[in-house]
Amino acid sequence: MKNGLRLACYALIPIALVLTGCSGGTSEAEPGKLIVSIGIGEPQSLIPSSATESNGADVLNALFTDLVDYDDNAQPIPLAAESITTADNRVWTVKLRSGWTFHNGEPVTSDAYINAWNAGAWGPNAHNANYFFTKIAGYADLNPADGRSAPKAKKLSGLKRIDDLSFEVTLNEPYNNFKSMLGYTAFFPLPRAAFSDLDNNVIDPQFQEAPIGQGPFKMKGVWQHDQLIETERFENYAGPVKPKVDGIAFKIYQTQPTQYQDLLAGQLDVVTQIPLESLGGAAADLGERLKKSPTSTIQILAFPTFDPRFSKPEIRRAISMAIDRDEIINTLFLGSQKSLRSFVSPIVPGYRANTCGEACQFNPQKAKALFEANGGAKAVGSRVEIAYNVDGGHKPWIDATCNQLRANLGIECVGNPQPKFSELLTKARKKEPLGMFRLGWIFDYPAIENYLGPLYSTGGSSNYYGYSNPEFDALLAKGFSAPTAEEAIPYYQQAEDILVRDLPVLPLRFAENVYGHSTRVKNVELTLFNRVNLLKLEPATP
Numbered sequence: 001m002k003n004g005l006r007l008a009c010y011a012l013i014p015i016a017l018v019l020t021g022c023s024g025g026t027s028e029a030e031p032g033k034l035i036v037s038i039g040i041g042e043p044q045s046l047i048p049s050s051a052t053e054s055n056g057a058d059v060l061n062a063l064f065t066d067l068v069d070y071d072d073n074a075q076p077i078p079l080a081a082e083s084i085t086t087a088d089n090r091v092w093t094v095k096l097r098s099g100w101t102f103h104n105g106e107p108v109t110s111d112a113y114i115n116a117w118n119a120g121a122w123g124p125n126a127h128n129a130n131y132f133f134t135k136i137a138g139y140a141d142l143n144p145a146d147g148r149s150a151p152k153a154k155k156l157s158g159l160k161r162i163d164d165l166s167f168e169v170t171l172n173e174p175y176n177n178f179k180s181m182l183g184y185t186a187f188f189p190l191p192r193a194a195f196s197d198l199d200n201n202v203i204d205p206q207f208q209e210a211p212i213g214q215g216p217f218k219m220k221g222v223w224q225h226d227q228l229i230e231t232e233r234f235e236n237y238a239g240p241v242k243p244k245v246d247g248i249a250f251k252i253y254q255t256q257p258t259q260y261q262d263l264l265a266g267q268l269d270v271v272t273q274i275p276l277e278s279l280g281g282a283a284a285d286l287g288e289r290l291k292k293s294p295t296s297t298i299q300i301l302a303f304p305t306f307d308p309r310f311s312k313p314e315i316r317r318a319i320s321m322a323i324d325r326d327e328i329i330n331t332l333f334l335g336s337q338k339s340l341r342s343f344v345s346p347i348v349p350g351y352r353a354n355t356c357g358e359a360c361q362f363n364p365q366k367a368k369a370l371f372e373a374n375g376g377a378k379a380v381g382s383r384v385e386i387a388y389n390v391d392g393g394h395k396p397w398i399d400a401t402c403n404q405l406r407a408n409l410g411i412e413c414v415g416n417p418q419p420k421f422s423e424l425l426t427k428a429r430k431k432e433p434l435g436m437f438r439l440g441w442i443f444d445y446p447a448i449e450n451y452l453g454p455l456y457s458t459g460g461s462s463n464y465y466g467y468s469n470p471e472f473d474a475l476l477a478k479g480f481s482a483p484t485a486e487e488a489i490p491y492y493q494q495a496e497d498i499l500v501r502d503l504p505v506l507p508l509r510f511a512e513n514v515y516g517h518s519t520r521v522k523n524v525e526l527t528l529f530n531r532v533n534l535l536k537l538e539p540a541t542p
Contacts, residue, residue: 033246039259041391044422046208048188049120050127063213064188074446089174096165100238102191103218110167112189122201129186131461184444256393269518296443301506306466314374316503321367322408340507350448350489364408383412385435389421428464467504
């Protein structure tokens, strides 16, 4: 089996949602065992079909194993699946590998996937990743357009059990990239023990406090909110690569500088993002333990398009042109990130440089003229706010952005700090007042469409800004049903062109992984998913 995106870190570059107490170190209760501690922020959810941000995904990818991994060309290869086949891109057959069990001893069968997907797609559950099941036949019957109406069905008609290890998935329309999409967290299986009412798709509310998966590590105790999530090696793990460490402790932090100080003090083993304040001294602090690698992460600044203050594309365009992306990167990020003037990352096929054009070029004179011509300060209520999560270390660049908007548009601008990323997302989803707000995006699977559909389609899982454009949605649908992923790219590029016109968000930066680790562990690699490759971690040689 080739090393894939989760088993190795490499560049996919065809042309040339990210974040951040208990001590690290060897467990005193079990001397001689290596429990590797990794810093994260507080997850929003640990239910697979509701964990759409990076903190929850980091934990779940220790507890579960995906149906597919990806090879060095970003093509899906079977992992928990033995095969995933189709003759027409509409009807897919998934055959599972035999011998897999959940951490509680339950066998992993086709029912475990069917039950989990039905729960994820069931509208009344309101799971955050519900969007990813829209392509499966029967989805509309579980999600009536009028949210006040009762669903017509409780199970997806497109899921059919063949036998214990095989099931069939029928889609509403052909979709060329379905196999690749199955590498996403939302498609993990669930044991029978996860459900309090299987017939009605009800997951026990306590399940996410100690999720039961079929991955390389299992829960040790329960989720200690805002503090710690402990796991230990699952000795009966059936995957092709076994863990080389005894467990992973996900230490939950409120700020990135505290993470970094714990790393230097020997109280944390892995920091996945060196904080801005420490970038200049990190090489001296860590030496060879400071690492860099490619990532799929992009940073954007989002507008609540439903808010009258930001409903005009001209106002959004003026704000974009008033931001000097290059200056912020050079002064704060010390070259560790690069300006992004497209809506997708350079690492995916179909990327085009500078699709945003003039709207993403710094031009304070044009920005001020456009701003004033469309109502100026009065149009946005005399000032703008930019919400950000404190646990992600974003304050310096938010402050710098506000300074530029004050200077170039003549308007008051203030940061709106939210303690946790999970809280920011919850408020954004509820359309609570936040002002503008920052978001990061790590791809769920390696495809240009994944930077478009979840973020901008009507009802997309991470469309927190209320953007909706039927023309955009129609182009996505054409891309989905194209005979091949390559033939779909022109449709996705046309959809991106619509985003350039509408500017529901502002592309700001794309990044590389800049991370560090302790002296206790080696082979620390971060993947394009901005995720520690847990199966490569090893104890450092004494």
